[in-house]
């Protein structure tokens with residue numbers, strides 16, 4: 455899978471680790487920055503990863519921050535993005551199965567690196583369930599369109 459990834463200063467070290475892990479798993483990883491632990495603003499990084507996804511350059515996006523909270527807010531401002539902040543495998547399966555998330559947000563200050571790898575692996579392999587959840591995603595998309603018009 456082609457995956458765009460980005461992190462702010464808090465997520466930089468985890469990004470380095472996950473990029474190696476994903477590459478070893480056979481994925482193609484497009485590292486969109488940042489490239490050090492120097493303090494940076496996360497919203498432009500989030501927007502970049504999300505646009506890689508919405509423009510079709512990447513199938514999925516992964517964004518890493520400290521808590522992941524700001525990143526989740528920022529990513530979900532981009533039309534067509536369904537970003538999920540996942541701290542455990544249960545919510546990861548919900549994020550994919552129910553929400554068809556196309557961006558995964560991880561909290562580098564909360565997760566052990568090996569748990570982050572488990573979450574990413576589960577997120578990449580859990581299919582969307584469709585059915586009632588497809589109807590709800592249509593309702594969310596309608597909210598997005600309505601908000602864009604007003």
Ligand SMILES: O=P(O)(O)OC[C@H]1O[C@@H](O)[C@H](O)[C@@H]1O
Nearest residue numbers: 464519520521522523524525
């Ligand atoms: O590290 P500072 O700049 O204090 O805060 C940035 C963090 O605030 C959170 O929303 C994000 O997860 C981001 O990583």
